[in-house]
Amino acid sequence: MKCNKNTSGDELKRLKEVNYSKEILIETVNVNKIYKLGLLDIEVLKNINLTIKKGEFVSIMGPSGSGKSSLLYMLGGLDSPTSGSVKIEGKEIYTMKDKAQSIIRRKTVGFIFQFYNLITNLNVEENIMLPILLDGKKPKDYKDRLKKILDIVGLKDRIHHKPSELSGGQQQRVAIARALINEPDLILADEPIGNLDSKSGREIMELLKQINIEQRKTIVQVTHSLDSASYGKRIIGIKDGMVIEN
Numbered sequence: 069m070k071c072n073k074n075t076s077g078d079e080l081k082r083l084k085e086v087n088y089s090k091e092i093l094i095e096t097v098n099v100n101k102i103y104k105l106g107l108l109d110i111e112v113l114k115n116i117n118l119t120i121k122k123g124e125f126v127s128i129m130g131p132s133g134s135g136k137s138s139l140l141y142m143l144g145g146l147d148s149p150t151s152g153s154v155k156i157e158g159k160e161i162y163t164m165k166d167k168a169q170s171i172i173r174r175k176t177v178g179f180i181f182q183f184y185n186l187i188t189n190l191n192v193e194e195n196i197m198l199p200i201l202l203d204g205k206k207p208k209d210y211k212d213r214l215k216k217i218l219d220i221v222g223l224k225d226r227i228h229h230k231p232s233e234l235s236g237g238q239q240q241r242v243a244i245a246r247a248l249i250n251e252p253d254l255i256l257a258d259e260p261i262g263n264l265d266s267k268s269g270r271e272i273m274e275l276l277k278q279i280n281i282e283q284r285k286t287i288v289q290v291t292h293s294l295d296s297a298s299y300g301k302r303i304i305g306i307k308d309g310m311v312i313e314n
Contacts, residue, residue: 092158093254093286094120094143099152101138101309112138114309116152120288122253125280127300128290135309136290137258143288144177144256145169156254174203178247178285180257184239186231186246193227196245203250210249217245220283221275237268244275248283255279257289261296273299 099116102109112135120126120143130136141147142154148162155161161172186195196214197207207214218224221241231239240260247255260276261269277299280287291297305313 091122092119093122093124093156094118094288095153095155095158096143097153097155099139099142099149099154101135101142101147102150112309113142113149116309116311118304118311118314120286122286123280123284124302125277125287125300126289126302126304127297128288128304128306129292129294129297130290130306131292134306136292136306139306140256140258140288140290144179144254145173146179174199175250176252176254178250178252178255180240180243180247180255180260182259182262184231184236184243184263186239186242188231191228191230192223192234192242192245195231195242196249199246199250213249213251217248220248220279221245235268236264237271240264240268240272241275244272244279248279248285253286255285255287257287259291260289261293262291269296 096116096118099113100111101113102111104110116139128136128139138147142149143156145154145156145161153160153162156172156176159172161169164172187198190198193214196217197210200207200210215224218227221244223238223241223245226234226238231242234242240263255276257276261272264272273296276287276289279285287300289296289300297303303313304311
């Protein structure tokens, strides 16, 4: 088990008391990705084989251009591999029809991006509830869930603010809340603190660690930062499109 160097004794004890499932949530088999650039084939991922179990907090770490973001998008159904298999809860997502893939993305996966991806003319509540609306559900049925999530991310006093009225750290908290609203099993985070100052970044990473432990969410983040990666309990190293540490 890998813990942040600032993890307290009480936190460490709580981490050890958490019983994570042995059930595999994500599995990739011989995943390759090739992009066409004119007459050139750019090989981004090369024979990626990995498994992620339910309840894990995994950091995929590598330098810029290593293929880590491409891998993350394939784990969440946002980009398809050129060859190979990606399974979520034992289901091969890239043999599914588009509608089935969309359902998996909405109900099983929550996404957090470096630049928040909030809708500027919507307030905090409306941004968080967006996945509910896209899923054809009634926001009023999720009021209790919204209240709970706002408490988790510490934004209950900002519910009517627009993104322009929030700090970067607060905007990322909105993005985290939006990722949680559908109660997904899996949270995928692409450089979640890459656009934040060091203090806000630490706060966001501590929040993600709390969500992993207390909400039992599986979290996979990609990062080029060792400090950020150390919040994960396992680091998958990737370089030149290949896994070098798992």
